[in-house]
Amino acid sequence: SARVGVLALQGDVREHARVLTALGADVVLVRRPEELAEVGGLVLPGGESSVIDKLSRLFGMREPIREAIAGGMPVYGTCAGLILLADELLDGIAGQQTFGGLDAAVRRNAFGSQADSFETELDVPALGTPPVHATFIRAPVIERVGPSVDVLAALDDGRIVAAQQGPLLGTAFHPEVAGEHRFHRRFLELVTAA
Ligand code: GLN
Numbered sequence: 573s574a575r576v577g578v579l580a581l582q583g584d585v586r587e588h589a590r591v592l593t594a595l596g597a598d599v600v601l602v603r604r605p606e607e608l609a610e611v612g613g614l615v616l617p618g619g620e621s622s623v624i625d626k627l628s629r630l631f632g633m634r635e636p637i638r639e640a641i642a643g644g645m646p647v648y649g650t651c652a653g654l655i656l657l658a659d660e661l662l663d664g665i666a667g668q669q670t671f672g673g674l675d676a677a678v679r680r681n682a683f684g685s686q687a688d689s690f691e692t693e694l695d696v697p698a699l700g701t702p703p704v705h706a707t708f709i710r711a712p713v714i715e716r717v718g719p720s721v722d723v724l725a726a727l728d729d730g731r732i733v734a735a736q737q738g739p740l741l742g743t744a745f746h747p748e749v750a751g752e753h754r755f756h757r758r759f760l761e762l763v764t765a766a
Pocket residue numbers: 617618619620621622650651652653655680681709710711712
């Protein structure tokens with residue numbers, strides 16, 4: 573079975589670990605470079621991207637994660653994790669950095685305070701039917717994608733909320749909280765293929 577990590581500095585680590593375990597993966601909670609070295613793929617959870625960024629630097633994880641991404645390791649980021657994957661961050665807090673890798677600009681907290689959390693049925697052609705029940709919690713959106721990025725899903729107004737660039741997968745929403753396993757299965761297929 574695939575051995576995969578969930579970055580366990582902050583955020584909804586257990587929800588991701590539960591889904592990956594249910595899909596048969598061997599899950600490692602990754603807090604240190606030695607743990608990252610054991611896994612063939614990494615999930616960046618939802619949570620607070622600025623906190624995960626700071627903790628990753630404090631724990632000496634920033635450079636190892638950047639090297640793993642540069643080396644082609646499959647990574648799946650949800651919400652804060654998508655922000656951390658983006659090459660360009662819009663509306664970050666002062667000094668906030670991302671790991672990067674995904675040729676995209678991501679705007680943090682893009683839905684404002686009025687509609688900061690909502691759920692919707694999202695058509696994701698790459699995953700087939702039924703549509704994905706998508707939970708958005710103070711979610712980002714993807715505002716620009718480079719030519720090698722595939723858009724997997726957009727809202728009715730055209731805003732991009734799921735994308736993939738080779739082994740890098742990102743969703744602005746949280747499939748892991750609603751029993752949706754297809755994005756994680758896709759991630760595990762990338763790990764097996766890598
Ligand atoms: N707003 C959070 C951030 O900026 C993301 C929220 C989430 O992951 N649900 O990181």
